[in-house]
Amino acid sequence: MILKKPTVATLFAGGGGDSLGFTSAGFDLVFANDNNPDACETLRSRFENGSGKKIVHKGNVEKIKNFGNANVITGGFPCQGFSLAGPREVKDKRNSLYQELKRAISLVNPEFFIGENVKGLVTIGEKSKAKYFHNGKIVKLGKVAEAIIKELSEVGKGYNVSYQLHSAKDFGIPQDRERIIIVGVRKDINFEFKFPKPTHGKGLKPYVTMEEFGIKDIPLKDDEVFREAKGKRKDFFSSRYMSRNRIRKWNETSFTIPAEASQVPAHPSSKKMWNVDVTGENRPKDSEWAEFRKKHEKDISKSLVRLSWRQCAAIQGFPKDHPFSGDVVSIYKQIGNAVPPLLMQKVAECIMPYYKGKKSSY
Known part of the structure; x- marks a missing residue:
């Protein structure tokens, strides 16, 4: 005792x-x-x-x-x-x-x-x-x-x-x-x-999905989402972000939550990342992504949006009442680290x- x-x-x-x-x-x-x-x-x-x-x-x-x-x-x-x-x-x-x-x-x-x-x-x-x-x-x-x-x-x-x-x-x-x-x-x-x-x-309980963990029930609030205004876009996604799949479904586990706000996984409601095919033979080489993204700016899906910091915190397992301080970028960083x-x-x-x-x- x-x-x-x-x-x-x-x-x-x-x-x-x-x-x-x-x-x-x-x-x-x-x-x-x-x-x-x-x-x-x-x-x-x-x-x-x-x-x-x-x-x-x-x-x-x-x-x-x-x-x-x-x-x-x-x-x-x-x-x-x-x-x-x-x-x-x-x-x-x-x-x-x-x-x-x-x-x-x-x-x-x-x-x-x-x-x-x-x-x-x-x-x-x-x-x-x-x-x-x-x-x-x-x-x-x-x-x-x-x-x-x-x-x-x-x-x-x-x-x-x-x-x-x-x-x-x-x-x-x-x-x-x-x-x-x-x-x-x-x-x-x-x-x-x-x-x-x-x-x-394997051989144990099934992995817990985002939906089962209650992430789907957390509202996507605009002031809790990182959006990067750049050029003509109110929400900019870099070539690094667009070069890989960022979308997981609610009935899956999330990708790793990073400390960098701009690289946070996409919200599962995002239907797709591109309106053009970037798979198989159509997939650009690593050195070509910057140019490809610039050329296909208009082909980035309009539905694409990142998870909010509150959703990321929940995915990490922080309680709902954890009192994060700072701006949105700072909070994402605290959560991801x-x-x-x-x-x-x-x-x-x-x-x-x-x-x-x-x-x-x-």
Whole structure:
């Protein structure tokens, strides 16, 4: 029986996905940091809520000297440089921020730490065709990822580190979203951490669709939708956006919700993207899309519209009353950068048994 709630501190807290996950699992949030003012206001509204508690610390994590005391530290360190969809430079300055997670761990000495990142972390810096994944599992780490794991395991008194690739849809979230979860267990504690077992997929419950998750019931409000006015268009869609299918039906899971507002998946009510055939032999080469889009400006479907930020938040699993702050672009960013709260809750629930006197997650 827990006499006192175990505590959690969160770095790169963003809109609060991991914080919500841990608090939903029974942890007490005692520290959260982000350098985005809007994200910090979101966090304050949700977790301080006029209580007088100083939980949220705005600013550059590199300048923070005291992270307080916590049983668990989480840190979904910024992943732009690791992303499969963006520049994947090993020396990208943003990739060094995991060093700040290491520093926080060394100062706080928590029993557990959690790191979360995009799938691309596994192969950052690798040019070979070697297989790193098989059947949704990591079979090999690239040299950079291996070095990061090794460094994290050597922080402070040392940690037993495990990692696993997780797909959000395997846990009842209506979204194709693969992320690597890294968990460290301090070596001087007697506890065997095990990752949560999938609840949905082959041989389990069917994947949850957007309709089943209630996304279809959320009204598409004009002031909650990103529209980019450019040229003669009130809603501009770039060649990058138009070069791939963005439409999923209500009875399917959503594409990954990105942090970039302009690249958000299309609303399922969008009948099609093009009024011309862009499949098979008619599909432009990657280098031809910009010119093709310019030439066929009038052939972009009039029904095409992006999901609203509120719908994206629901797809991620944020509760309806989560108080996002900022303009539409900022809110989309907070949502897209977040860990789905339910996924992090599942991980937190595999740590909670330690604080109930158990020696294993299950």
